[in-house]
Amino acid sequence: MEFEVVIGLEVHTEMLTASKMFCGCANRFGGSPNSQTCPVCLGFPGTLPVINEKAVELALKTALALNCKINKDNIFARKNYFYPDMPKNYQISQFEEPLAVNGCLTDTATTNNNKIHIRRVHMEEDVGKLIHAEGRDYSLVDFNRAGVPLLEIVTQPDIKSPAAAYIFLTNLKTILQYLEISDCNMEEGSLRCDANISLKPVGQEELGTKVEVKNMNSFRAVRLALEYEVIRQTLLLNGPEKVNLVQETRLWDETSGKTFPMRSKEEAQDYRYLPEPDLLPLKISDQFIEKTKDTIIELPLARIKRFIDSHQIPAYDAGVLAADKNLADFFEAVVRLGPEPKMVSNWIMTEVLSILKEEKKAIGELNLTPESFREILMLVGEKTITAASGKEILRLVIQTGGNPKDLVAEKGLTQISDTESLEKMAREALAQNPKSVEDYRSGKKNALGFLVGAVMKQSLGKANPKMIQDILLQLLDAV
Ligand SMILES: [Zn+2]
Structure with missing residues (x-):
């Protein structure tokens, strides 16, 4: 059976602000571990977050560049889960009222004007980083990244092939760099991408079983992981036993070039989203939108x-x-x-x-x-x-x-272009290379190249090669 590929992407990018999303700590990569932290981003009880205006501006700028509808009433929510890189045990994110919805990115540079719809653009905070050092029975944690402003961009399942996913990501990255939203340095984790992929029989409306793929560290890896999934899913769906795919999260393994199911305990749980009680709703004024629009340069x-x-x-x-x-x-x-x-x-x-x-x-x-x-x-x-x-x-x-x-x-690199000097050099070259002259006249036309080379060498590379060729031809054909 023939299948259509359906792909949706979820991109996270760290925004280029001076400070973190909800506190005054520096947002900078590479500081010594835990040197850029405070009671707010370390999740101490009784501390209060404050929204970073610059982060809102950058997020809004991205949403406008992606032709989104802007929500003027924004609510931040708590996404609850327990993990040692996140001391609050919840991440402040946006859930029901994200910053922006219903956008699109049209690839006007390609002839087919391929359009990918954007489902939502929202703001959240990054979490810390766990370091699992080899040979140790404990892990280390660095909270410098905890609270760094993140922008999440989610597409509709509009993407029809792994190659198209690669092109979309490249286009999106260039936009984020043009607008100075992010440096998009994937090695430093400032741009990350997860993908959803499913297959459905050609012509069928209903979507197939969705598989989420994570752990890809480059756009190339995204494309390779998706190509692997297309083959894996096609073989399963077309196999003799018609295995039903299960909805699952799989991790890309760069070394083996395969995806593997994530262990079930690592699977996402119910996040029990609830409105963040420590933040008032964020109102985006028309004036702020207009002011931000004016800062968008040619994309x-x-x-x-x-x-x-x-x-x-x-x-x-x-x-x-x-x-x-x-x-x-x-x-x-x-x-x-x-x-x-x-x-x-x-x-x-x-x-x-x-x-x-x-x-x-x-x-x-x-x-x-x-x-x-x-x-x-x-x-x-x-x-x-x-x-x-x-x-x-x-x-x-x-x-x-x-x-x-x-x-x-x-x-002394001025090119020699006066006919007299060039002709003198050409005559000398002919006199010194009778064999090549003979070859040329007996029909071996590539002997001309050798003669041009001889003049160039004599002139220390300064002779005008086109003129030399013309003069040599005249002299060779004259006799
Ligand atoms: Zn802080």
């Missing part, structure tokens, strides 16, 4: 579309550039100075990206202004220097912060 998918339409660069280039806001800003700053956009994008995507990768840096940390970059491109475009020299100058500018024109003069 990545819209930017990709604009890059394709107005700069006429290929969709692939636009996608690579727009994936990093600062890189996209740099591209536009250079284009505004005049060079042809496709040339700018080529140089960024090959040279600049490989330098960034080598040096493990972001574009902002590189010693390169849009002005110097434009100048290098102009020197190459006007054939003052060869493309190879341009690449050398780019690296020198980054290393020394020097001016491209000065560096070209200093290194």
